[in-house]
Amino acid sequence: MWPLQTGILKNHIITxxxxxxxxxxxxxxxxxxxxMVTYLKIDKTGKLNPEDLKSAITEKTCLISVMMAxxxxxxxxxIAALVRIAKERNVLFHSDCVQAVGKIPIDVEALGVDLLTMSGHKLYGxxxxxxxxxxxxxxxxxxVNGGKQxxxxxxxxxxxxxxxxxxKAAELAVRRIHEMxxxxxxxxxxxxxxxxxxxEAKMNGNPEALLPNTLNMTLPGIRGESVVLALDQKGISLSSGSACRAGSPKPSHALLAMGLTEEEAHCALRFSLGFGNMMEEIDRTITLLGEVIRDKKTMVRFVPCR
Known part of the structure; x- marks a missing residue:
């Protein structure tokens, strides 16, 4: 249990x-x-309203954890606006910046976060x-207790x-951030x-605040997993918005939280671009995706997972 602070048990987390x-x-x-954990809802673009965070903080809140991207x-x-709210109530703030590091400039002092996490494989490490x-x-x-490492x-x-x-990956990421x-x-x-x-394709996300390398789109009526498999055979790698590929019939929890229906979430595709990509590859991807959509032999329309 969280230790007593000022006579109050701090055992409430907000995420x-x-x-x-x-x-x-x-x-x-x-x-x-x-x-006790409060899971704040987000809007249809996937963004958290700072006022919702302000309302959720109590005298027992010890930590707020909100991902940057x-x-x-x-x-x-x-994040900076959310941190200011946390500071007003003397609550620690953690941000999962795994997806954002290397894609957009991040300054821990400017953000004011108490804790920040990152992962090597997301920035070519x-x-x-x-x-x-x-x-x-x-x-x-x-x-892990034991030595002092x-x-x-x-x-x-x-x-x-x-x-x-x-x-080294972090050093190179700073040098190459302009390539974004x-x-x-x-x-x-x-x-x-x-x-x-x-x-009728729909973008999932906030067009006004979006990572430069990420695109998530729903293609109504077309099962995302089928498109992933068809394009993989043509040398194009992408992912689906569904967890069916992992053996689970449940669609993406994040997309459902944004208000998408289960069908819309199952019909989502996620594209991640990197430094090695060229515009010619984008045009080729569009061409091949068009072929998949038009090819009745490879096309699989949406049906519920069983």
């Missing part, structure tokens, strides 16, 4: 309905061990290594190769091309 499973599953585990839609939350930023003065319990936070021999790889303008132009071209193929 959102669109967080990554690493956060949501942890919160659910904490609920089973005596914590959603991993499925790329929608960006107004090695898999299996990440980093936790801890603001000065914040005291945490060690993840990692400033006493995680005992055991350090993953030197992973640490060096993450550091080129990636954004490719993303916009891809969105426009999809709309030309299917006028």
């Amino acid at each position: 959102t309905t669109i967080e990554h499973p690493s956060v949501i599953n942890t919160c659910e585990w904490l609920e089973r061990h005596g914590f 959603n991993n499925e839609t790329g929608s960006i939350n107004p 090695p898999k299996g290594v990440g980093a936790l930023y801890i603001s000065k003065g914040i005291v945490l319990e060690p993840l 990692e400033s006493g936070m995680r005992a055991g021999t350090e993953n030197v190769l992973g640490i060096v790889g993450l550091g 303008d080129r990636i954004k132009r490719m993303r916009d071209r891809l969105e426009a091309g999809i709309r030309e193929l299917m006028a």
Whole structure:
């Protein structure tokens, strides 16, 4: 249980309905061990209203955790504004910035966050290594007790190769952040091309605050998994908005939280662009997607998962 502070048991956590499973599953585990968790709803673009956060804070709130950018839609939350609300009530603020680091400029001092997490594989670093930023003065319990490695936070021999790889990846990400303008132009071209193929296609996310490399679109009536498989055979890699690919019949929890129906969520496609992509590949993707949509042999219209 969270320790007593000023005579009040601080055991209330606030997060959102669109967080990554690493956060949501942890919160659910904490609920089973005596914590109370408030899952704030977001609007149809995937953005959190700061007023909702302000209303949810109580005298028992000890932590707020809100992702900077959603991993499925790329929608960006107004973290700095949310942190200001937390500071007014003396509540710690954590932000999952895994999806945003390397794609948009991030300054922990400007944001004012107390805790920030990032992962190496999202910025061309090695898999299996990440980093936790801890603001000065914040005291945490060690993840693993024993030795004094990692400033006493995680005992055991350090993953030197992973640490060096993450550091180099972060260094290169800073140098290449300007290239995101080129990636954004490719993303916009891809969105426009999809709309030309299917006028009723709908973008999932906040067009006014979106990561430059992420595009999530629903193609009404067309099962996303079928498109993923068909394009994979043509050398195009993308993902579906559904969890069916993992053996689960449930659609994306984030898309459902944004107000999409189960059918709309199952018909969603997620495109992630990177430094290695070229405009010619975007045009090829649009052409091949058009072929898949028009090809009745490969086309699979939406039917519920069984």
